[in-house]
């Protein structure tokens with residue numbers, strides 16, 4: 242049994258990580274900015290409460306991220322975690338497949354965070370996962386009653402169940418630090434057009450989607466599936482199973 246601090250433990254992925262590690266009998270701490278949402282109140286932006294939450298934690302999972310302003314504050318927030326984690330036995334950072342080859346601003350910040358972790362001297366593991374099913378749902382759910390939605394239908398995704406990623410995170414954090422772990426992807430690569438069809442079958446909308454032609458290197462990378470890892474299609478939960486179960490936008494809490 243270990244004491245484990247999870248940043249982002251109230252998020253789409255983090256709640257599953259908390260469940261997995263709880264089930265395995267660990268003493269799980271959850272950092273959240275919101276009173277009552279986790280076990281420890283703290284804010285990585287100000288540093289308030291972070292040292293207290295990390296004190297005595299042998300293992301740290303850093304899954305917090307703030308997508309606003311394309312993750313502008315993520316590097317500073319990762320520095321705050323690393324400062325508090327200096328005595329940890331193992332720190333795991335959750336990252337995203339393909340971020341070194343897609344020039345998206347949020348991904349550049351994630352890459353910077355990976356580098357901070359790698360240079361920290363703290364025994365660590367970096368796990369890159371593909372897009373979560375929830376991310377696609379957060380776009381399609383609000384559009385379900387619209388008569389027509391323009392979307393980059395030719396983008397490719399290998400969406401993955403957050404529960405499957407959480408199991409991999411739990412397995413990795415319980416083991417020895419490995420540096421960069423193998424990428425982790427969902428069971429199938431699909432175009433956004435296919436994902437829209439699946440969502441429509443489960444939720445009745447969006448009624449019609451038209452291809453939004455997006456120029457540029459970022460769009461080309463998503464069309465080419467640079468964000469996928471078909472050689473690591475290790476997740477088992479499909480988008481169809483997720484869509485059938487999901488009742489709303491999982492990012493609205």
Ligand SMILES: NC(=O)c1ccc[n+]([C@@H]2O[C@H](COP(=O)([O-])OP(=O)(O)OC[C@H]3O[C@@H](n4cnc5c(N)ncnc54)[C@H](OP(=O)(O)O)[C@@H]3O)[C@@H](O)[C@H]2O)c1
Pocket residue numbers: 248249250251252253254255272273274275278283284285286287303304305306307318335336337338351369370371372373374376
């Ligand atoms: N979404 C995807 O498709 C995807 C794919 C691959 C990897 N990832 C990575 O997986 C990780 C989790 O993503 P997610 O989608 O599950 O996140 P999410 O649902 O957006 O949750 C974000 C989490 O970060 C915490 N957080 C944000 N700012 C904070 C701050 N200043 N201080 C303390 N906590 C803060 C939030 O906690 P409170 O609000 O409770 O304070 C929340 O638990 C991220 O690193 C993300 O880059 C995401």
